[in-house]
Amino acid sequence: MFNAIESVTIGESFALAGVSMSIIMGVLACIMVLIYLMSGFFKLLEKHNPALKAKIDALFSKKTEPTEASEPVATEEKDIVTARGSCGNIVLKNVTDREAAMIMAIVADKMQTPLNELRFKSIKKID
Amino acid sequence: MDIGQIFVDLAKGSGFAQLGMQWQNAVMIVLACFFLYLGIKKKFEPLLLVGIAFGILLTNLPQASDADLLYHPEWWIGQAAIDNGVDYLNVLQHGGLLDILYIGVKTGVYPCLIFIGVGAMTDFGPMIANPKSLLLGAAAQLGIFTAFILASLFFTPSQAASIGIIGGADGPTAIWLTKSLAPELLAAIAIAAYSYMALIPIIQPPIMRLLTTKKEREIKMEQLREVSKSEKIVFPIMVTIFCCLLLPSVAPLLGCLMFGNLLKECGVTERLSDTAQNALMNIVTLFLGISVGATAQGARFLSADTLLIIALGLIAFSLSTAGGLLIGKLMCWLTKGKINPLIGAAGVSAVPMAARVAHSEGLKANPSNYLLMHAMGPNVAGVIGSAVAAGILMAVFG
Numbered sequence: 001m002f003n004a005i006e007s008v009t010i011g012e013s014f015a016l017a018g019v020s021m022s023i024i025m026g027v028l029a030c031i032m033v034l035i036y037l038m039s040g041f042f043k044l045l046e047k048h049n050p051a052l053k054a055k056i057d058a059l060f061s062k063k064t065e066p067t068e069a070s071e072p073v074a075t076e077e078k079d080i081v082t083a084r085g086s087c088g089n090i091v092l093k094n095v096t097d098r099e100a101a102m103i104m105a106i107v108a109d110k111m112q113t114p115l116n117e118l119r120f121k122s123i124k125k126i127d
Numbered sequence: 128m129d130i131g132q133i134f135v136d137l138a139k140g141s142g143f144a145q146l147g148m149q150w151q152n153a154v155m156i157v158l159a160c161f162f163l164y165l166g167i168k169k170k171f172e173p174l175l176l177v178g179i180a181f182g183i184l185l186t187n188l189p190q191a192s193d194a195d196l197l198y199h200p201e202w203w204i205g206q207a208a209i210d211n212g213v214d215y216l217n218v219l220q221h222g223g224l225l226d227i228l229y230i231g232v233k234t235g236v237y238p239c240l241i242f243i244g245v246g247a248m249t250d251f252g253p254m255i256a257n258p259k260s261l262l263l264g265a266a267a268q269l270g271i272f273t274a275f276i277l278a279s280l281f282f283t284p285s286q287a288a289s290i291g292i293i294g295g296a297d298g299p300t301a302i303w304l305t306k307s308l309a310p311e312l313l314a315a316i317a318i319a320a321y322s323y324m325a326l327i328p329i330i331q332p333p334i335m336r337l338l339t340t341k342k343e344r345e346i347k348m349e350q351l352r353e354v355s356k357s358e359k360i361v362f363p364i365m366v367t368i369f370c371c372l373l374l375p376s377v378a379p380l381l382g383c384l385m386f387g388n389l390l391k392e393c394g395v396t397e398r399l400s401d402t403a404q405n406a407l408m409n410i411v412t413l414f415l416g417i418s419v420g421a422t423a424q425g426a427r428f429l430s431a432d433t434l435l436i437i438a439l440g441l442i443a444f445s446l447s448t449a450g451g452l453l454i455g456k457l458m459c460w461l462t463k464g465k466i467n468p469l470i471g472a473a474g475v476s477a478v479p480m481a482a483r484v485a486h487s488e489g490l491k492a493n494p495s496n497y498l499l500m501h502a503m504g505p506n507v508a509g510v511i512g513s514a515v516a517a518g519i520l521m522a523v524f525g
Contacts, residue, residue, distance in 0.1 A: 006283075006284070007283070007284060008279055008284045010276070010279070010280070013275065013276045013279045013284075013287075014276060016272075016275075016523065017272035017273070017275055017276050018272075020272055020516065020519045020520070020523075021265075021268065021269065021272055023374075023515075023519055024265050024268050024512055024515050024516055024519070025262070025265045025266075027265075027370065027373060027374065027515050028261040028262065028264060028265040028508065028511065028512055028515070029261070029262065029265070030369065030373075031258075031261055031366055031369065031370075031511070032258040032259065032261040032262065034365055034366070034369060035254075035255055035258040035261075035362070036258055038358060038361055038362070038365065039255070039258075039358060042355060042357060042358060056357055
């Protein structure tokens with residue numbers, strides 16, 4: 001750790017500013033290089049060992065995918081079970097009911113999931 | 128019992144009897160009402176400005192006796208506190224509400240908690256897809272150090288460093304650094320930082336138009352590649368390890384930012400991510416705003432120093448924007464017109480306001496030019512850059 005600096009001359013201020021800017025540039029440039037290396041590693045992995053890459057991706061995305069998707073569903077039973085009605089509350093911030101309804105319908109359509117199986121907590125308009 | 132005397136004492140103890148005693152407090156009450164107007168009516172950073180303004184209001188209204196004070200500035204920035212450190216036992220035993228809340232500011236807990244929330248709300252995807260945007264984020268810290276040089280002509284080095292960090296356009300970072308280096312300037316610096324962040328749509332466009340040609344602003348950028356989940360998970364871990372090994376002083380801010388981002392990206396801590404983005408962020412913002420506002424007591428706040436800080440803050444902010452734009456122009460030239468220099472201006476942190484301003488300026492030049500995702504890269508890089516700048520200043524002056 002440095003000793004606390006009590007006073008600086010204008011020349012020292014310039015020097016300190018220059019050194020600090022260089023350090024910031026250096027640190028962010030190093031992060032840039034690290035990102036290139038990381039991306040290169042994953043690309044290389046995909047190229048030479050696609051099975052391993054798929055395994056790693058599956059490992060990372062395992063928890064985010066719905067587990068039900070892989071389970072076979074008895075079609076007859078599925079036909080019998082009727083969807084539950086929507087319930088719960090949603091917080092709307094600077095959004096009208098009409099806009100919220102449209103947004104929810106679009107999301108449900110894009111996700112190919114019935115609206116009553118989705119849970120919306122809040123919709124907020126970002127200016 | 129003398130009923131008449133009770134009424135006289137009540138009248139003497141009322142706030143109305145004390146209102147005329149300090150004109151500075153009256154001015155601060157008017158200023159608080161103006162900030163409330165800006166926050167509520169004009170929607171200038173309302174989540175923080177309303178809290179800060181109400182804190183100013185509370186702390187400048189007359190209070191009955193010393194025991195009932197909400198905030199005791201002398202406990203935090205008085206000579207005894209400077210010489211012997213803050214007496215936290217006394218604060219906890221006898222402090223008012225705002226004294227207790229201010230502990231989070233003084234210890235630097237609130238800015239770090241806010242960074243967890245910011246990390247949980249930030250998508251580093253655009254930056255990972257275009258790593259060169261990190262250089263724009265670095266260049267946009269130029270204003271910090273230019274303002275530092277100017278401020279060191281009028282203030283002590285620690286104060287100058289705290290004033291310079293306004294150019295990072297990052298409120299929590301400014302508070303985190305100032306609470307350690309120049310706590311006596313905290314109110315002025317926090318208010319300047321948040322005010323300029325709110326004024327980005329007014330401050331940045333003229334500088335953008337001044338430093339770029341219409342042809343440059345019209346440049347359309349190639350669509351960014353898709354970033355895999357694995358990259359998004361590895362990134363915060365890798366950056367934390369690298370930066371904390373290189374500059375340990377950045378650990379509190381950068382570590383918290385990356386921790387919040389990991390909660391978002393890892394996919395197994397959705398509840399924690401949700402809490403960090405909403406409940407935690409809201410609670411801390413509430414406490415931070417009101418306790419920072421409370422530090423703006425009239426007698427201390429209304430001074431020539433405050434005006435100077437506000438002026439230097441504007442210079443810092445403008446030069447940071449210019450720094451990002453100039454490196455953007457350089458990269459535009461080096462890549463033979465593949466990079467729109469406007470995205471460099473988004474290198475000042477203020478997420479996502481600065482990226483939106485770059486996007487809207489691009490749209491004005493070319494209605495089919497969508498720069499938002501490209502500008503998000505330098506924008507989040509700016510958050511990392513300002514955290515690193517604060518870490519360096521803390522290491523040098525702390």
